[in-house]
Amino acid sequence: MIGILVLVLISNYISLESRDVIVRDPQSIQESTIEYLPPPPPKFELGNIIKLARGLRKHFTPTMDQITDDIFQARGYMLGSIGMVSTSEGMVLIDAGENKEIASEILKEFKTKVDLPVKYIILTHGHLDHILGLPSLVEDNTDIISSEKAALVMDKDINWLGEYHFWARANQFGNAAEEYALKRLIELPYNPDQDKKIIVPTITFKDQHSFTLGDKTFELYLGPGETEGQIFIWIPEDRALFCGDLYYESFPNLSSPLLEARPVDQWIRSLKMIASLNPEYLIPGHTRPVIGEDKIQQVLKDHIRAIEFVYDKSIAAINAGKTAEEAIAEIKLPKDLAKLPQLQEVYGRIDWSIRGIYQREKGWYDGYGTGLNPLPEIYKAQEFVKLSGGVDKILLRAIELQKKGAHQLVCELCDIVIAANPAEQLARIIKSHSLDYMSLSGNGNMIGFYRSAASLERKAVGD
Ligand SMILES: [Zn+2]
Numbered sequence: 232m233i234g235i236l237v238l239v240l241i242s243n244y245i246s247l248e249s250r251d252v253i254v255r256d257p258q259s260i261q262e263s264t265i266e267y268l269p270p271p272p273p274k275f276e277l278g279n280i281i282k283l284a285r286g287l288r289k290h291f292t293p294t295m296d297q298i299t300d301d302i303f304q305a306r307g308y309m310l311g312s313i314g315m316v317s318t319s320e321g322m323v324l325i326d327a328g329e330n331k332e333i334a335s336e337i338l339k340e341f342k343t344k345v346d347l348p349v350k351y352i353i354l355t356h357g358h359l360d361h362i363l364g365l366p367s368l369v370e371d372n373t374d375i376i377s378s379e380k381a382a383l384v385m386d387k388d389i390n391w392l393g394e395y396h397f398w399a400r401a402n403q404f405g406n407a408a409e410e411y412a413l414k415r416l417i418e419l420p421y422n423p424d425q426d427k428k429i430i431v432p433t434i435t436f437k438d439q440h441s442f443t444l445g446d447k448t449f450e451l452y453l454g455p456g457e458t459e460g461q462i463f464i465w466i467p468e469d470r471a472l473f474c475g476d477l478y479y480e481s482f483p484n485l486s487s488p489l490l491e492a493r494p495v496d497q498w499i500r501s502l503k504m505i506a507s508l509n510p511e512y513l514i515p516g517h518t519r520p521v522i523g524e525d526k527i528q529q530v531l532k533d534h535i536r537a538i539e540f541v542y543d544k545s546i547a548a549i550n551a552g553k554t555a556e557e558a559i560a561e562i563k564l565p566k567d568l569a570k571l572p573q574l575q576e577v578y579g580r581i582d583w584s585i586r587g588i589y590q591r592e593k594g595w596y597d598g599y600g601t602g603l604n605p606l607p608e609i610y611k612a613q614e615f616v617k618l619s620g621g622v623d624k625i626l627l628r629a630i631e632l633q634k635k636g637a638h639q640l641v642c643e644l645c646d647i648v649i650a651a652n653p654a655e656q657l658a659r660i661i662k663s664h665s666l667d668y669m670s671l672s673g674n675g676n677m678i679g680f681y682r683s684a685a686s687l688e689r690k691a692v693g694d
Contacts, residue, residue, distance in 0.1 A: 255626070255657040262623040267630060267657060272413060273668045282673060286577060290480070290518050291420045295340060298512050298520055299469050301447070303344060305337040310421045311360035312516055313368075314473050315341045316466060319445030321350035325464060325473045326516055327364035329423040334364025349373045350444055353451065354432065355475025355516055356461040357384030359400060363424040376440065377432040378453050380460030389429045397423075399489035403676055407683035408690040413667055415682075419675060454501030455494045457484065463505055470511035470524075477501050478534060480518040480572070484579035485538065486587020488680065495542050495588055499535055506531040530573055537568050541581055545588040554597070555589045576674055612650035622648050622655060629661050638665035656692040663688040 255265040275283070291307040298304060305328075306312040313334065314325030322345060328334045338349070349370045354362055354377040362385060369375065377385070388396040401407050404421045434440070441450045450465040457476040464473040476484075477498065485495050505513075506528060513521040513530075521527050541562060548558035559582045568574055596602050619625050629644040645662035648655050663685040670681035 253657060253660060255623070257623065259621065262621045265623055265626055265630075265657065267626075267661065269660070269664050270633065270668070273671050275671055279671070279673060287419075296520055298514060298522070299471060302466075302469060302471055302512065302514070303341065304514055304520060305340065306517075306519070307420070308337060309333045309360075309364075310419070310517070311358075311364075313337050313364070314514055315344075316447065316449075316471075317345040317347065318350075318447045321347045321444060323444060323447075323449065324349055324352045324368055325514075326355055326361040326475070327352060327368050329360040329363040329421065331364050331367040331424050331426070333422070335367035338368055351376055351442075351449075353377070353449070353462075353464055353473075354381055354385075355463070355473065356458045357381040357388060358458065358476070359388060359396070359423055360421070361475070361516060363426075365430045366426075366428060369430060374434050375430060375432045376434045376436075376451065378451075378460040378462050379435045379437055380453070380455075381458065381462065382432050382435050382460070384458050384460050385429060385432075389427050393427055397427075402489060402683040403487070403679050405670075405679035405682035408686035410686075411689035412682050412686035413670075419679070452504065454497075454504060456498035456501045457493060459494060461501070463501070465508055465510070470509070471514060472505060472508060472510035472512065473514045473516075474505055475516045477505065477515075478513065478521075478531065479515045479578070481578035482574050482576045482581065482584075483534065483538065484676070485541070485584035486579075486590065487676075488583055488586075492587050492591030494591070495538065495584070499538050499542065502531055502535050502538070506535070533568060533571055533574060537564060537574050540564060540568070541584050542588060545585050546592065548585075549589065549593050555586050558585050558589070578675055580674055580677070608650040612647045615647050616651045622651070622658075626657055626661060629658075633661060633665055636668070638669050641665040642669075653691075659688040659692050 250269050250271065253267045253269070255267070257263055293308040294306050296304040296306055301317045303315045304312055309328045309330050311326055311328040313328050316323045316325070322341065328337070349368060350373065352365065352368055352373060352375045354375065357377065365375070398407070400423065404419055405412065405415070436451065438453045439451065441448060443449070447466055447468050450467065451462050452465065454463045454477055455461055461475055461477060463475060463477060466472070483498070485493055485498065487493070509524055510527055511522070511524050513527045521530055541564070544562045545558055548561070562581065562585055563569070564574070564581065616622055616625065625644050625648050629641045632644070633641045642662050642665055645658040648658035666681045666685035666688065670678050670685065672678050672681070
């Protein structure tokens with residue numbers, strides 16, 4: 232409760248920031264002066280604050296889960312969890328999180344439970360939140376295992392597309408231009424190491440790999456989903472399954488807006504493979520473990536049904552010649568699935584998933600000519616400004632729409648003005664305020680993307 236009160240106070244603090252009228256002088260004889268009073272910064276409703284605070288507490292309170300006598304999971308210390316399996320001959324770690332310092336603290340904690348060397352580190356996939364902590368966990372003679380494709384993903388995300396990838400991740404988590412961003416109500420625990428030193432896996436495999444260590448068997452299976460190189464790890468002696476990011480408590484992030492399209496059809500197949508092993512313990516790379524065969528079968532069945540539903544409906548919409556926007560307007564999860572706590576859209580979103588399926592399964596061209604060789608945006612934008620009678624007309628309409636809460640349309644009108652003339656400052660300022668309002672969401676990624684976008688527009692005008 233105290234936490235909630237603090238959040239309300241922070242929210243009030245933000246609303247006390249001063250607001251000055253911004254004046255845009257006419258740029259031609261036809262234009263008039265615009266005086267723009269920015270709207271007050273948006274306030275989270277108390278209900279949403281409580282929901283977010285609860286979600287964050289549930290998933291990101293540092294917790295050392297003891298799952299069986301020999302299996303532990305450090306969850307909530309950073310974005311990515313680290314699993315530990317102790318065997319009679321040494322420790323096997325699953326994933327490394329995104330921060331070396333925190334990973335090192337977690338290893339110390341593991342060593343208090345079992346003082347044995349780290350023999351293997353298995354990477355469930357190559358995303359930054361699962362690998363950047365690696366250097367702190369590797370000891371002499373530690374082998375690092377991943378799929379061949381995960382090793383390629385690591386090379387892409389850190390090396391040849393690294394600059395973009397780090398920017399995309401910062402954008403996703405709301406940090407693209409931190410000094411220009413609104414104060415956060417709630418911090419996300421994403422703290423990636425900026426040291427991009429990569430440790431290359433020493434053992435890679437294509438589809439399947441297994442080994443024994445002491446009293447335990449580790450069966451590793453390629454199970455594409457969040458990435459092409461995703462794997463899951465089955466420990467038959469304990470009936471425990473580490474599934475990486477193939478399952479976590481949210482509607483899955485079937486498409487991440489700034490990243491390459493994901494193999495949704497294979498994601499379904501991978502979850503079916505996991506269900507067929509009948510695990511007693513399901514240990515995801517984020518959020519809480521699921522314990523009990525029946526419960527696991529139920530959550531997997533619900534996840535599979537939800538993903539299959541969105542995928543099949545999207546494919547049908549593509550075949551029917553519908554646009555992604557038309558498909559998004561039509562495709563809603565069946566009610567019994569939509570109400571399940573583990574399928575709430577707090578991380579992945581159905582609309583973005585549909586866009587991702589369109590992106591992956593069909594090309595970028597709609598077949599109607601105009602989009603085949605489009606002009607740079609500036610041509611259409613300048614024509615539109617001329618037809619509207621001037622930039623001032625468009626911006627005045629944007630301000631009117633902002634007062635009505637039509638923030639997406641505000642952004643689209645401002646983008647026309649910015650495309651016609653990137654030096655038009657007021658368009659960026661108006662847009663940034665609408666983006667602030669759009670960031671009031673129950674979806675963590677949505678909050679991050681809009682927070683970043685607002686800060687990038689402010690940065691562009693040095694506001
Ligand atoms: Zn992850």
